[in-house]
Amino acid sequence: MGKLKTYDTAVKQERAVLVGVVRPGEKPEETKEYLDELAFLVDTAGGVVENTFTQKMQRPERATFVGTGKLEEIKAYVKSEEIDMVVFDDELSPSQLRNIERELQVKILDRSNLILDIFAGRAQTAQAKTQVELAQLQYLLPRLTRLWTHLERQKGGIGMRGPGETQIESDRRMILEKISLLKGRLKLIDKQNETQRKNRAALIRVALVGYTNVGKSTIMNMVSKSEVFAENKLFATLDTTVRKVVIENLPFLLSDTVGFIRKLPHHLVECFKSTLDEVREADILIHVVDVSHASFEDQINVVNETLKDLGARDKETIVVFNKIDAYVSPEADEFNEDEEERAPFTLEEFKKSWMAQHNTPSLFISALHKENLEEFKQLLYDKIVALHVARYPYDKLLY
Numbered sequence: 001m002g003k004l005k006t007y008d009t010a011v012k013q014e015r016a017v018l019v020g021v022v023r024p025g026e027k028p029e030e031t032k033e034y035l036d037e038l039a040f041l042v043d044t045a046g047g048v049v050e051n052t053f054t055q056k057m058q059r060p061e062r063a064t065f066v067g068t069g070k071l072e073e074i075k076a077y078v079k080s081e082e083i084d085m086v087v088f089d090d091e092l093s094p095s096q097l098r099n100i101e102r103e104l105q106v107k108i109l110d111r112s113n114l115i116l117d118i119f120a121g122r123a124q125t126a127q128a129k130t131q132v133e134l135a136q137l138q139y140l141l142p143r144l145t146r147l148w149t150h151l152e153r154q155k156g157g158i159g160m161r162g163p164g165e166t167q168i169e170s171d172r173r174m175i176l177e178k179i180s181l182l183k184g185r186l187k188l189i190d191k192q193n194e195t196q197r198k199n200r201a202a203l204i205r206v207a208l209v210g211y212t213n214v215g216k217s218t219i220m221n222m223v224s225k226s227e228v229f230a231e232n233k234l235f236a237t238l239d240t241t242v243r244k245v246v247i248e249n250l251p252f253l254l255s256d257t258v259g260f261i262r263k264l265p266h267h268l269v270e271c272f273k274s275t276l277d278e279v280r281e282a283d284i285l286i287h288v289v290d291v292s293h294a295s296f297e298d299q300i301n302v303v304n305e306t307l308k309d310l311g312a313r314d315k316e317t318i319v320v321f322n323k324i325d326a327y328v329s330p331e332a333d334e335f336n337e338d339e340e341e342r343a344p345f346t347l348e349e350f351k352k353s354w355m356a357q358h359n360t361p362s363l364f365i366s367a368l369h370k371e372n373l374e375e376f377k378q379l380l381y382d383k384i385v386a387l388h389v390a391r392y393p394y395d396k397l398l399y
Helices: 028-045 068-081 094-104 111-122 126-151 163-199 216-224 266-271 296-309 330-335 347-352 354-358 373-391 393-398
Strands: 015-022 048-056 085-088 107-110 205-210 241-247 250-256 284-290 316-322 362-364
Touching: 015 028, 015 068, 028 048, 028 111, 048 068, 068 094, 085 094, 085 111, 094 107, 094 126, 107 111, 111 126, 111 266, 126 163, 126 266, 205 216, 205 296, 216 241, 216 250, 216 284, 216 316, 216 373, 241 373, 250 373, 284 296, 284 373, 316 373, 347 354, 347 362, 354 362, 362 373
Parallel strands: 015 048, 015 085, 085 107, 205 250, 205 284, 284 316, 316 362
Antiparallel strands: 241 250
Protein backbone atom coordinates (compact mmCIF):
# COMPACT_ATOMS: atom_id res chain seq x y z
CA MET A 1 0.00 0.00 0.00
CA GLY A 2 1.42 3.42 -1.05
CA LYS A 3 2.35 6.07 1.45
CA LEU A 4 -0.46 8.56 2.14
CA LYS A 5 0.32 12.01 0.76
CA THR A 6 -0.23 15.00 3.02
CA TYR A 7 -0.61 18.60 1.93
CA ASP A 8 0.07 21.76 3.89
CA THR A 9 -3.08 23.88 3.47
CA ALA A 10 -1.92 26.72 5.75
CA VAL A 11 -1.64 30.08 4.01
CA LYS A 12 2.04 30.97 3.66
CA GLN A 13 2.86 34.34 5.18
CA GLU A 14 4.45 36.71 2.69
CA ARG A 15 7.91 37.83 3.80
CA ALA A 16 8.54 41.57 3.55
CA VAL A 17 11.24 44.19 3.98
CA LEU A 18 10.47 47.82 4.84
CA VAL A 19 12.07 50.91 3.32
CA GLY A 20 11.98 54.43 4.76
CA VAL A 21 13.67 57.75 4.08
CA VAL A 22 14.98 59.77 7.06
CA ARG A 23 14.45 63.45 6.31
CA PRO A 24 16.46 66.39 7.73
CA GLY A 25 15.47 67.18 11.31
CA GLU A 26 13.75 63.83 11.84
CA LYS A 27 14.72 62.21 15.15
CA PRO A 28 15.79 58.52 15.24
CA GLU A 29 12.88 57.66 17.54
CA GLU A 30 10.44 59.24 15.06
CA THR A 31 11.85 57.12 12.21
CA LYS A 32 11.57 54.00 14.40
CA GLU A 33 7.98 54.89 15.30
CA TYR A 34 6.95 55.33 11.65
CA LEU A 35 8.55 52.03 10.60
CA ASP A 36 7.16 50.17 13.65
CA GLU A 37 3.70 51.33 12.56
CA LEU A 38 4.41 50.19 8.99
CA ALA A 39 5.48 46.79 10.38
CA PHE A 40 2.18 46.63 12.31
CA LEU A 41 0.33 47.36 9.06
CA VAL A 42 2.18 44.48 7.35
CA ASP A 43 1.29 42.20 10.28
CA THR A 44 -2.35 43.30 10.09
CA ALA A 45 -2.35 42.48 6.35
CA GLY A 46 -1.03 38.98 7.12
CA GLY A 47 2.67 39.41 6.27
CA VAL A 48 5.86 39.11 8.30
CA VAL A 49 8.69 41.70 8.31
CA GLU A 50 12.19 40.28 7.90
CA ASN A 51 14.31 43.44 7.71
CA THR A 52 14.22 47.24 7.51
CA PHE A 53 16.26 49.61 5.33
CA THR A 54 16.56 53.36 5.89
CA GLN A 55 18.47 56.13 4.12
CA LYS A 56 19.11 59.73 5.19
CA MET A 57 18.13 62.03 2.32
CA GLN A 58 17.12 65.65 1.74
CA ARG A 59 14.24 64.33 -0.36
CA PRO A 60 13.39 61.01 -2.02
CA GLU A 61 14.96 60.29 -5.45
CA ARG A 62 12.52 61.11 -8.27
CA ALA A 63 13.25 57.88 -10.14
CA THR A 64 13.72 55.22 -7.45
CA PHE A 65 12.75 56.89 -4.12
CA VAL A 66 16.08 55.74 -2.55
CA GLY A 67 19.59 56.13 -4.00
CA THR A 68 21.03 53.59 -6.44
CA GLY A 69 23.48 52.24 -3.84
CA LYS A 70 20.71 51.62 -1.30
CA LEU A 71 18.54 50.03 -4.00
CA GLU A 72 21.41 47.64 -4.87
CA GLU A 73 21.73 46.75 -1.17
CA ILE A 74 17.98 46.01 -0.95
CA LYS A 75 18.14 44.01 -4.20
CA ALA A 76 20.96 41.80 -2.89
CA TYR A 77 19.07 41.10 0.34
CA VAL A 78 15.76 40.42 -1.44
CA LYS A 79 17.45 37.93 -3.77
CA SER A 80 19.52 36.11 -1.13
CA GLU A 81 16.66 35.84 1.40
CA GLU A 82 13.92 35.13 -1.19
CA ILE A 83 11.78 38.05 0.00
CA ASP A 84 8.23 38.27 -1.42
CA MET A 85 7.60 42.02 -1.24
CA VAL A 86 9.19 45.37 -0.46
CA VAL A 87 7.04 47.97 1.33
CA PHE A 88 7.86 51.70 1.22
CA ASP A 89 6.71 54.00 4.03
CA ASP A 90 5.61 56.79 1.66
CA GLU A 91 3.39 56.86 -1.41
CA LEU A 92 5.37 56.08 -4.56
CA SER A 93 4.72 57.84 -7.85
CA PRO A 94 3.74 55.65 -10.84
CA SER A 95 7.24 56.01 -12.35
CA GLN A 96 8.98 55.20 -9.03
CA LEU A 97 6.79 52.12 -8.64
CA ARG A 98 7.59 50.96 -12.17
CA ASN A 99 11.35 51.60 -11.87
CA ILE A 100 11.71 49.90 -8.48
CA GLU A 101 9.66 46.88 -9.55
CA ARG A 102 11.77 46.49 -12.69
CA GLU A 103 14.96 46.60 -10.60
CA LEU A 104 13.95 44.37 -7.67
CA GLN A 105 11.72 41.89 -9.57
CA VAL A 106 9.35 41.38 -6.59
CA LYS A 107 6.04 42.84 -5.49
CA ILE A 108 6.38 46.52 -4.52
CA LEU A 109 3.85 48.19 -2.22
CA ASP A 110 3.72 51.64 -0.70
CA ARG A 111 2.00 52.68 2.52
CA SER A 112 -1.17 53.78 0.70
CA ASN A 113 -1.48 50.52 -1.22
CA LEU A 114 -0.99 48.50 1.97
CA ILE A 115 -3.66 50.45 3.88
CA LEU A 116 -6.08 50.07 0.95
CA ASP A 117 -5.45 46.31 0.98
CA ILE A 118 -6.22 46.12 4.73
CA PHE A 119 -9.39 48.18 4.27
CA ALA A 120 -10.48 45.88 1.43
CA GLY A 121 -10.11 42.86 3.72
CA ARG A 122 -11.94 44.52 6.63
CA ALA A 123 -14.92 46.04 4.79
CA GLN A 124 -18.19 44.31 5.74
CA THR A 125 -21.10 46.54 4.72
CA ALA A 126 -22.10 47.59 1.20
CA GLN A 127 -21.09 51.17 2.02
CA ALA A 128 -17.58 50.29 3.25
CA LYS A 129 -16.98 47.92 0.32
CA THR A 130 -18.06 50.61 -2.15
CA GLN A 131 -15.86 53.24 -0.47
CA VAL A 132 -12.80 50.96 -0.51
CA GLU A 133 -13.33 49.89 -4.13
CA LEU A 134 -13.64 53.55 -5.17
CA ALA A 135 -10.41 54.44 -3.34
CA GLN A 136 -8.59 51.48 -4.91
CA LEU A 137 -9.65 52.47 -8.44
CA GLN A 138 -8.63 56.09 -7.87
CA TYR A 139 -5.23 54.86 -6.65
CA LEU A 140 -4.89 52.46 -9.61
CA LEU A 141 -5.84 54.90 -12.39
CA PRO A 142 -2.50 56.77 -12.73
CA ARG A 143 -0.59 53.49 -12.31
CA LEU A 144 -2.20 51.58 -15.20
CA THR A 145 0.90 51.55 -17.41
CA ARG A 146 2.68 49.38 -14.83
CA LEU A 147 0.18 46.60 -15.46
CA TRP A 148 1.03 46.50 -19.15
CA THR A 149 4.83 46.18 -19.12
CA HIS A 150 4.56 42.92 -21.09
CA LEU A 151 3.34 45.03 -24.05
CA GLU A 152 6.10 47.63 -23.88
CA ARG A 153 7.74 48.57 -27.15
CA GLN A 154 10.67 46.31 -27.96
CA LYS A 155 13.66 47.14 -30.15
CA GLY A 156 12.46 46.50 -33.71
CA GLY A 157 9.23 45.04 -32.32
CA ILE A 158 6.97 45.49 -35.35
CA GLY A 159 3.33 45.22 -34.43
CA MET A 160 3.99 45.88 -30.72
CA ARG A 161 3.45 49.64 -30.86
CA GLY A 162 -0.34 49.94 -30.63
CA PRO A 163 -1.98 47.16 -28.59
CA GLY A 164 -0.52 48.13 -25.23
CA GLU A 165 -1.57 51.76 -25.55
CA THR A 166 -5.00 50.78 -26.88
CA GLN A 167 -5.58 48.35 -24.01
CA ILE A 168 -4.47 50.91 -21.44
CA GLU A 169 -6.90 53.48 -22.85
CA SER A 170 -9.65 50.87 -22.83
CA ASP A 171 -8.91 49.99 -19.21
CA ARG A 172 -8.74 53.67 -18.26
CA ARG A 173 -12.18 54.25 -19.75
CA MET A 174 -13.60 51.21 -17.94
CA ILE A 175 -12.13 52.38 -14.62
CA LEU A 176 -13.49 55.91 -15.07
CA GLU A 177 -16.95 54.46 -15.81
CA LYS A 178 -16.72 52.24 -12.70
CA ILE A 179 -15.61 55.22 -10.56
CA SER A 180 -18.64 57.18 -11.79
CA LEU A 181 -20.91 54.22 -11.00
CA LEU A 182 -19.47 53.80 -7.48
CA LYS A 183 -19.81 57.54 -6.75
CA GLY A 184 -23.47 57.32 -7.77
CA ARG A 185 -23.95 54.29 -5.52
CA LEU A 186 -22.35 56.11 -2.58
CA LYS A 187 -24.65 59.12 -3.06
CA LEU A 188 -27.63 56.78 -2.82
CA ILE A 189 -26.26 55.13 0.34
CA ASP A 190 -25.53 58.59 1.82
CA LYS A 191 -29.16 59.64 1.25
CA GLN A 192 -30.37 56.50 3.03
CA ASN A 193 -27.99 57.16 5.93
CA GLU A 194 -29.09 60.80 6.11
CA THR A 195 -32.71 59.66 6.45
CA GLN A 196 -31.70 57.30 9.28
CA ARG A 197 -29.82 60.09 11.05
CA LYS A 198 -32.84 62.44 10.78
CA ASN A 199 -35.00 59.74 12.36
CA ARG A 200 -32.54 59.62 15.29
CA ALA A 201 -32.23 63.42 15.60
CA ALA A 202 -34.18 63.62 18.87
CA LEU A 203 -31.44 61.78 20.80
CA ILE A 204 -28.09 63.23 21.87
CA ARG A 205 -25.32 61.71 19.76
CA VAL A 206 -21.89 60.74 21.07
CA ALA A 207 -19.04 59.54 18.82
CA LEU A 208 -15.89 57.68 19.80
CA VAL A 209 -12.86 58.98 17.88
CA GLY A 210 -9.14 58.34 18.14
CA TYR A 211 -6.06 56.84 16.57
CA THR A 212 -6.40 53.28 15.34
CA ASN A 213 -6.00 50.52 17.95
CA VAL A 214 -6.49 52.69 21.07
CA GLY A 215 -9.42 50.70 22.50
CA LYS A 216 -12.50 52.48 21.10
CA SER A 217 -14.35 49.22 20.38
CA THR A 218 -13.58 47.90 23.88
CA ILE A 219 -15.09 51.09 25.37
CA MET A 220 -18.07 50.74 23.01
CA ASN A 221 -18.67 47.19 24.27
CA MET A 222 -18.25 48.29 27.88
CA VAL A 223 -20.68 51.24 27.71
CA SER A 224 -23.30 49.76 25.40
CA LYS A 225 -22.98 46.14 26.62
CA SER A 226 -22.89 45.05 22.98
CA GLU A 227 -20.45 42.85 21.09
CA VAL A 228 -18.51 45.09 18.69
CA PHE A 229 -15.49 43.44 17.07
CA ALA A 230 -12.35 44.36 19.02
CA GLU A 231 -8.89 43.07 18.13
CA ASN A 232 -5.24 44.09 18.56
CA LYS A 233 -4.92 44.97 14.88
CA LEU A 234 -4.93 48.26 13.01
CA PHE A 235 -8.38 49.16 11.58
CA ALA A 236 -10.17 46.31 13.41
CA THR A 237 -13.30 48.48 13.11
CA LEU A 238 -13.98 49.81 9.62
CA ASP A 239 -17.75 50.25 9.51
CA THR A 240 -19.32 52.82 11.80
CA THR A 241 -21.37 51.09 14.52
CA VAL A 242 -24.22 52.98 16.24
CA ARG A 243 -25.87 51.75 19.45
CA LYS A 244 -28.65 53.17 21.60
CA VAL A 245 -27.34 53.38 25.17
CA VAL A 246 -29.10 54.26 28.45
CA ILE A 247 -27.19 55.62 31.46
CA GLU A 248 -29.51 55.85 34.46
CA ASN A 249 -32.75 57.15 32.86
CA LEU A 250 -31.18 58.91 29.88
CA PRO A 251 -30.98 57.35 26.39
CA PHE A 252 -28.43 58.52 23.82
CA LEU A 253 -26.72 57.23 20.67
CA LEU A 254 -23.09 56.06 20.78
CA SER A 255 -21.11 55.47 17.59
CA ASP A 256 -17.72 53.79 17.08
CA THR A 257 -15.81 55.11 14.06
CA VAL A 258 -12.82 54.03 11.98
CA GLY A 259 -9.48 54.84 13.62
CA PHE A 260 -7.24 57.57 12.24
CA ILE A 261 -3.59 57.05 11.26
CA ARG A 262 -0.60 59.03 9.98
CA LYS A 263 -0.29 59.46 6.21
CA LEU A 264 -3.80 58.11 5.61
CA PRO A 265 -4.20 57.94 1.80
CA HIS A 266 -6.01 60.99 0.43
CA HIS A 267 -8.36 58.77 -1.62
CA LEU A 268 -9.45 56.96 1.54
CA VAL A 269 -10.08 60.17 3.47
CA GLU A 270 -12.25 61.46 0.63
CA CYS A 271 -14.14 58.19 0.18
CA PHE A 272 -14.76 57.70 3.90
CA LYS A 273 -15.99 61.23 4.61
CA SER A 274 -19.59 59.99 4.40
CA THR A 275 -18.85 57.33 7.04
CA LEU A 276 -17.35 60.05 9.23
CA ASP A 277 -20.59 62.04 9.09
CA GLU A 278 -21.26 60.43 12.48
CA VAL A 279 -18.30 62.47 13.76
CA ARG A 280 -19.38 65.71 12.07
CA GLU A 281 -22.95 65.43 13.32
CA ALA A 282 -22.18 64.22 16.85
CA ASP A 283 -23.05 66.43 19.84
CA ILE A 284 -20.14 65.11 21.95
CA LEU A 285 -16.85 63.51 20.91
CA ILE A 286 -15.01 61.04 23.13
CA HIS A 287 -11.37 61.27 22.04
CA VAL A 288 -9.81 57.97 23.16
CA VAL A 289 -6.02 57.97 23.67
CA ASP A 290 -3.78 54.94 24.28
CA VAL A 291 -1.72 56.47 27.10
CA SER A 292 0.59 53.43 27.16
CA HIS A 293 1.81 54.13 23.62
CA ALA A 294 5.25 55.76 23.44
CA SER A 295 4.05 58.37 20.91
CA PHE A 296 0.55 59.04 22.23
CA GLU A 297 1.12 62.83 22.05
CA ASP A 298 1.82 62.58 18.32
CA GLN A 299 -1.28 60.43 17.92
CA ILE A 300 -3.37 63.09 19.70
CA ASN A 301 -2.08 65.67 17.20
CA VAL A 302 -2.91 63.41 14.21
CA VAL A 303 -6.47 62.95 15.47
CA ASN A 304 -6.91 66.68 16.15
CA GLU A 305 -5.67 67.54 12.65
CA THR A 306 -8.06 65.00 11.10
CA LEU A 307 -10.96 66.39 13.14
CA LYS A 308 -9.99 69.87 11.93
CA ASP A 309 -10.10 68.61 8.31
CA LEU A 310 -13.58 67.20 8.98
CA GLY A 311 -14.79 70.48 10.51
CA ALA A 312 -15.32 68.83 13.90
CA ARG A 313 -12.41 70.24 15.93
CA ASP A 314 -14.53 72.70 17.95
CA LYS A 315 -17.08 70.16 19.19
CA GLU A 316 -17.62 69.36 22.88
CA THR A 317 -14.87 66.80 23.53
CA ILE A 318 -13.96 64.52 26.44
CA VAL A 319 -10.39 63.19 26.28
CA VAL A 320 -10.26 59.65 27.68
CA PHE A 321 -6.79 58.29 28.40
CA ASN A 322 -7.20 54.51 28.12
CA LYS A 323 -4.86 51.62 29.08
CA ILE A 324 -3.60 53.31 32.25
CA ASP A 325 -2.75 49.82 33.57
CA ALA A 326 0.02 49.58 30.92
CA TYR A 327 1.42 53.13 31.28
CA VAL A 328 5.04 53.63 32.32
CA SER A 329 6.32 57.18 32.81
CA PRO A 330 9.39 58.18 30.75
CA GLU A 331 11.29 58.86 34.00
CA ALA A 332 10.59 55.36 35.32
CA ASP A 333 11.52 53.90 31.96
CA GLU A 334 14.83 55.78 31.96
CA PHE A 335 15.99 55.06 35.51
CA ASN A 336 14.64 51.56 36.13
CA GLU A 337 15.32 48.88 33.56
CA ASP A 338 13.59 46.12 35.54
CA GLU A 339 9.99 46.15 34.23
CA GLU A 340 8.62 44.17 37.19
CA GLU A 341 9.92 46.75 39.68
CA ARG A 342 8.46 49.80 37.92
CA ALA A 343 5.71 51.25 40.10
CA PRO A 344 2.51 51.93 38.13
CA PHE A 345 1.02 55.41 38.09
CA THR A 346 -1.87 55.81 40.52
CA LEU A 347 -5.15 57.41 39.47
CA GLU A 348 -4.37 60.43 41.68
CA GLU A 349 -1.00 60.88 39.97
CA PHE A 350 -2.69 60.82 36.57
CA LYS A 351 -5.18 63.48 37.69
CA LYS A 352 -2.32 65.78 38.78
CA SER A 353 -0.25 65.19 35.61
CA TRP A 354 0.24 67.54 32.66
CA MET A 355 -2.11 65.27 30.68
CA ALA A 356 -5.04 66.28 32.89
CA GLN A 357 -4.04 69.96 32.96
CA HIS A 358 -3.66 70.27 29.15
CA ASN A 359 -6.82 68.35 28.27
CA THR A 360 -10.04 69.51 29.91
CA PRO A 361 -12.23 67.65 30.57
CA SER A 362 -10.22 64.44 30.71
CA LEU A 363 -10.46 61.01 32.32
CA PHE A 364 -8.10 58.12 32.97
CA ILE A 365 -9.42 54.57 32.61
CA SER A 366 -8.57 50.99 31.78
CA ALA A 367 -11.43 49.68 29.64
CA LEU A 368 -9.91 46.19 29.63
CA HIS A 369 -9.70 45.98 33.44
CA LYS A 370 -12.85 48.13 33.97
CA GLU A 371 -10.94 50.66 36.07
CA ASN A 372 -12.49 54.08 36.86
CA LEU A 373 -15.51 53.40 34.65
CA GLU A 374 -18.05 54.89 37.04
CA GLU A 375 -16.39 58.32 36.90
CA PHE A 376 -16.31 58.04 33.10
CA LYS A 377 -20.04 57.21 32.91
CA GLN A 378 -20.91 59.98 35.39
CA LEU A 379 -19.03 62.66 33.42
CA LEU A 380 -20.63 61.47 30.17
CA TYR A 381 -24.08 61.46 31.82
CA ASP A 382 -23.58 65.04 33.14
CA LYS A 383 -22.55 66.30 29.68
CA ILE A 384 -25.51 64.60 27.97
CA VAL A 385 -27.98 65.94 30.56
CA ALA A 386 -26.68 69.50 30.07
CA LEU A 387 -27.11 69.23 26.30
CA HIS A 388 -30.52 67.58 26.60
CA VAL A 389 -31.82 70.28 28.95
CA ALA A 390 -30.51 73.02 26.62
CA ARG A 391 -32.25 71.37 23.67
CA TYR A 392 -35.45 70.35 25.48
CA PRO A 393 -35.93 72.78 28.44
CA TYR A 394 -39.36 71.31 29.25
CA ASP A 395 -37.66 68.03 30.26
CA LYS A 396 -35.61 69.80 32.96
CA LEU A 397 -37.74 68.43 35.81
CA LEU A 398 -36.82 64.85 34.82
CA TYR A 399 -33.19 65.24 35.95
